[in-house]
Amino acid sequence: MTRSRFFSRFYLGFIFLFLYLPLLILIVYSFNKSKYGTGWTGWTLHWYRSLWDNTLLLDAAVNSLIVAGISSVAATAIGTLAAVAFYRYRFIGRKVLYSLVYVVMMSPDIVMGISLLIFFILVGLPIGFRTLLLSHITFCLPFVVVTVYARISGFDPRVIEAARDLGAGEFQTFRYILLPLLMPAVISGWLLSFTLSLDDVIVSFFVTGPSFEILPLKIYSMVRLGVKPEVNALSTVLFGFTLIMVTLSQLLVKEKKR
Amino acid sequence: MRDKSLFRRLVIGVVFFWITVFVFFPNLLVVITSFLKRNPVRFVEASFTLESYRSLFEPVFFQIFIQSFKNALVATLVCLVISYPFAYLLCRIRPSVRRYLLVLVIIPFWTSSLIRTYALVILLKGNGILNTLLVAVGVIHQPLQILYNEGAVFCGLVYTLLPFMILPLYAAIEKLDPQLVEAAYDLGAGRLQVFARVILPLTLPGIIAGCILVFLPALGLFYIPDLLGGAKLMLLGNFIRDQFLTARNWPFGAAASVILTAVMGIMLFAYYRSLKRFNGSVME
Numbered sequence: 001m002t003r004s005r006f007f008s009r010f011y012l013g014f015i016f017l018f019l020y021l022p023l024l025i026l027i028v029y030s031f032n033k034s035k036y037g038t039g040w041t042g043w044t045l046h047w048y049r050s051l052w053d054n055t056l057l058l059d060a061a062v063n064s065l066i067v068a069g070i071s072s073v074a075a076t077a078i079g080t081l082a083a084v085a086f087y088r089y090r091f092i093g094r095k096v097l098y099s100l101v102y103v104v105m106m107s108p109d110i111v112m113g114i115s116l117l118i119f120f121i122l123v124g125l126p127i128g129f130r131t132l133l134l135s136h137i138t139f140c141l142p143f144v145v146v147t148v149y150a151r152i153s154g155f156d157p158r159v160i161e162a163a164r165d166l167g168a169g170e171f172q173t174f175r176y177i178l179l180p181l182l183m184p185a186v187i188s189g190w191l192l193s194f195t196l197s198l199d200d201v202i203v204s205f206f207v208t209g210p211s212f213e214i215l216p217l218k219i220y221s222m223v224r225l226g227v228k229p230e231v232n233a234l235s236t237v238l239f240g241f242t243l244i245m246v247t248l249s250q251l252l253v254k255e256k257k258r
Numbered sequence: 259m260r261d262k263s264l265f266r267r268l269v270i271g272v273v274f275f276w277i278t279v280f281v282f283f284p285n286l287l288v289v290i291t292s293f294l295k296r297n298p299v300r301f302v303e304a305s306f307t308l309e310s311y312r313s314l315f316e317p318v319f320f321q322i323f324i325q326s327f328k329n330a331l332v333a334t335l336v337c338l339v340i341s342y343p344f345a346y347l348l349c350r351i352r353p354s355v356r357r358y359l360l361v362l363v364i365i366p367f368w369t370s371s372l373i374r375t376y377a378l379v380i381l382l383k384g385n386g387i388l389n390t391l392l393v394a395v396g397v398i399h400q401p402l403q404i405l406y407n408e409g410a411v412f413c414g415l416v417y418t419l420l421p422f423m424i425l426p427l428y429a430a431i432e433k434l435d436p437q438l439v440e441a442a443y444d445l446g447a448g449r450l451q452v453f454a455r456v457i458l459p460l461t462l463p464g465i466i467a468g469c470i471l472v473f474l475p476a477l478g479l480f481y482i483p484d485l486l487g488g489a490k491l492m493l494l495g496n497f498i499r500d501q502f503l504t505a506r507n508w509p510f511g512a513a514a515s516v517i518l519t520a521v522m523g524i525m526l527f528a529y530y531r532s533l534k535r536f537n538g539s540v541m542e
Contacts, residue, residue: 008347012359015344019366019420022377029380039390082273091270101278106470107522108478110495111515114502115284118291118512121301138280163381171265192368199370201481206502216372223376224484227383235373242369248498250361 005215023239030232049232057218064198064215067129071136072193078137079144079193080186084178086145087152088160105142112139120207132208136197143190143196151185152178153188184252191249195242285519286428292512301508310513319497321513326494329408330476337423337472344478345427349434363428367421371475374418375485382410382486396430414486415476422471430464431457432474466529474522494518 030048034041051057085091086098104112116138120131163177180188201216208214215238222231266472292310297303313319327373366374381388382404389401406409434457442452458465478495494514 007348011343013341015420016359016362017403017416019362022381023366023374025371025381026373026377060294078276079274081269082276085266085269085273089270093274097277100281103522104281104527105527106275106474108474108481108495108518110478110498111285111288111519111522114498114511114515115288116280117289117502118508119280120541134280138276140278169265175267181535185418190435195368197368199372201370201372202478204432205499216370219376220372220481223372223379227376227380230378233379235376237371238373243365246365246368247359250364 026088026232027236030236032229032231032232035229047229048237051230051233051237056213057215057230057234060213060215060218063129063212067132067136067195067214068197071140071197072190073131074133075140075193076135076144076186076190077190079141080148080179080182082141083148083152084174086149101142101145104139105146109139109200109202113203116203116204126211127207127209128212129208131214132204132214135207136200136201139200139203140193140196141191144186147189147192148182148185151182155181159166186254188249191245191252195245197237204230283292288512288515288519289470291509294509294515296507296509298506301506303351307509310507310509313510314513314517322492322497323517326477329412329415329493330473331492333412333419333476334406334423334469334473336416337420338427340467341420341423341427341468342465345424348424348428349431355448357411360428363421364426367425371418371480375414375482379419379485380403382413393504403487406490408487408491409485411483411491414482415479418479418482419472419475422475423468424469426464426467428464430461430467434460462532463529466525466532470522470525470529473525474518477518477521 022252029044031043032040033044033046086094112135116131116135117127120127120134125131159177159181160173163173168176199216201220202218204214205220208217215234219231219234222228268532291302292308295303295305295306295307295309314323348356348363351359357388375504383389385401388404389398392398393401438456438460439452442456447455456505477493480493480495480499483491483493483496498511498514501507503512505511
C-alpha cells in the first residue's frame with residue numbers, strides 16, 4: 001500500500017515537474033543579467049525596463065488588449081444569449097447550430113484562420129482591426145456557449161416557470177431570473193475568452209496585417225529569430241497575467257459549488 | 259403556446275446570423291476554393307478542377323502529409339499513455355488537495371502555447387540549462403544538439419498538448435462510478451479484465467475527446483516546427499500556411515485544409531457515437 005502511494009506521488013510529481021520546469025526556467029532567466037542567457041550572472045530588472053521602453057511592443061500590447069477587451073465582451077454577450085436560446089427555445093436548426101458550436105470549438109485554428117481569410121477577401125473587408133475583431137469573437141463564442149449552457153442545464157426549470165406564471169415576459173425572465181443565476185458562468189466564460197483572444201497566434205496570423213499589429217504575432221516573429229532576454233520578460237508578464245485569470249476563474253467555480 | 263416574443267426572435271436571429279456568416283459560410287468557401295483553378299493574380303479562377311486533390315498525392319507532398327500524420331498519431335498516443343495513469347492517480351488524491359493539483363493542470367491549459375514552446379527552447383538549446391547540467395554532471399562531454407530536429411518537434415508537441423489530454427481524461431475518470439468497478443471485482447473479474455471491460459469503455463468518451471484535442475493541433479500548430487525544428491519537419495499546418503502566404507496556391511492549401519476538416523469530422527463522429535452509447539444524447 002505505501003509502495004503504491006509512493007509511486008503515485010512520484011509519478012504525479014514527475015509530470016508536474018515536466019509541465020512546469022520550462023516555465024520556471026523562463027521566469028528565472030527573465031531576471032538574468034547575462035544577455036545571451038548562457039550562465040547566471042546575477043539578478044536584474046533591466047529586461048523589464050527595456051520592455052517598458054520598447055514603444056513598438058507597447059503599442060502591440062495595447063492593440064491586443066483592445067481586441068481582447070472588445071471581442072471577449074461581444075463573445076460573452078452573444079454566447080450567453082445563444083446558450084439561453086439553445087436551452088429555452090425549440091426552433092428549426094437548433095441541433096445543427098448547437099453541433100456547429102462544438103465543431104468550431106474543436107476545429108483546428110488553421111482551418112478557421114484560412115476560412116475567415118477567404119471570406120474577408122471575398123466580401124472585400126480589408127485585413128486589419130475589424131477582421132481581427134470579428135474572427136476573435138467567432139473563436140471565443142463556443143467556449144462561452146458551452147460554459148453557460150453547462151450551468152443552465154443544472155437549473156431547476158420550475159424557477160423559470162414560476163417567473164413566467166407571475167407574468168414575466170421573455171426578456172424579463174432573462175434579465176431578472178436567468179442572468180443573475182448565470183453570472184458566475186458568464187464571468188468565467190468572459191475570462192476564458194479574454195485569455196484566448198490575448199494568446200491567439202494562428203487565427204490572427206491570417207486575419208490581421210502590418211496595419212494592426214498584436215502582441216502574440218510580435219512575439220512569434222521575435223522568437224523565430226532565437227532567444228532574447230526581452231522576450232523572456234514579456235513571456236513572464238503574460239504568464240503572470242494568465243495566472244491571475246485562472247485564479248479568478250477558480251474562485252468563481254468555488255463560489256458556484258457552495 | 260404564447261406568442262413569439264421579440265426577445266426570442268432577436269436572440270435566435272443573432273445566433274443564427276453569427277454562426278451562418280462566420281462559421282458555415284467561410285467553411286463552405288474553403289471547400290469551394292479547393293475545387294477551383296489557381297490564379298496567381300486573383301488567387302482563384304472560377305473553373306472547376308480536381309487538380310488540387312490530385313496534387314495532394316504527388317510523392318513530394320504526400321510524404322509531408324504521411325510524416326505529419328504519423329508524428330501527430332505518435333504524439334497523441336504518447337500523451338494518452340502518460341496522461342491516463344496521471345489522471346487516474348489524480349482522481350485518487352483526497353479532494354482537499356486534489357482541488358489545488360487540478361488548478362496546476364488548468365494553468366498550462368490556459369497559458370499561451372507559443373510561450374510554452376518558447377520556454378522549451380530555452381531549456382533545450384545548445385547552451386541552455388539541460389546541456390549545461392548534463393555536462394556538469396558528466397553524463398556528456400560536450401553540449402548535445404537537442405534542438406532543430408524531428409525529436410525536438412515531437413517533444414514540443416507532447417509538452418504543449420499534454421494538458422489538453424489530461425483534462426478530458428480527468429473529467430471522464432472522475433465521473434466513473436466506483437461501485438461499478440467494485441461490482442466487477444465481486445463478480446470475479448481480474449484487474450486487467452476490470453480495466454479492459456469496465457473502466458476503459460466507460461471512460462472512452464474522455465479518451466476520444468482528449469485524442470481530438472491533441473491530434474488536430476498536432477497537425478496544425480505551425481509555430482512548433484518553426485521554433486524547435488528549424489526546417490527539418492513540416493506539419494500539415496506549415497504546409498497550409500505556406501500555400502496561402504508564400505506559394506500563393508489557395509486551392510491547394512484549401513484542399514489540404516479540407517482533408518484536415520474531414521479528419522476532424524471522423525473523430526467527432528467517433529466521439530458522438532461513444533457518448534451516445536452511454537448517455538443517450540449529447541444535449542440533454
